[in-house]
Amino acid sequence: MRSPRRCSRNGCPRQAVATLTYVYNESTAVVGPLAAFAEPHTYDLCEPHARSLTAPRGWDVVRHEGEFEPPPPTTDDLVALAEAVREAARPAPRPPEDDQDKQSHSTGRRGHLRVIPPSL
Numbered sequence: 001m002r003s004p005r006r007c008s009r010n011g012c013p014r015q016a017v018a019t020l021t022y023v024y025n026e027s028t029a030v031v032g033p034l035a036a037f038a039e040p041h042t043y044d045l046c047e048p049h050a051r052s053l054t055a056p057r058g059w060d061v062v063r064h065e066g067e068f069e070p071p072p073p074t075t076d077d078l079v080a081l082a083e084a085v086r087e088a089a090r091p092a093p094r095p096p097e098d099d100q101d102k103q104s105h106s107t108g109r110r111g112h113l114r115v116i117p118p119s120l
């Protein structure tokens, strides 16, 4: 269902945090923050592979020197987050007052409502 981007190195299971782009006409390998979209001549790399990348002979490496941020949550993550927030905001099915009601039925309280006994 969910498909987090993984490092493109063979057998590397880590999550990709950087994108390597080969700029052929400048013989430069650019290691930058994870690109939003996969493009031709780009390779997603995990942080260790991004940091340890060495350029082919005759190539330069331009490396992003800051922190590599993990990619933003996928749509699935956002939906899950929204549902979690909604769940938390929803009132509990049994408010704590219910337990009190069991001990003191004389008050006639039910949740937020107070039952007024008929005055005779």
Ligand SMILES: [Zn+2]
Binding pocket: 007, 008, 009, 012, 013, 014, 045, 046, 047, 048, 049
């Ligand atoms: Zn890797």
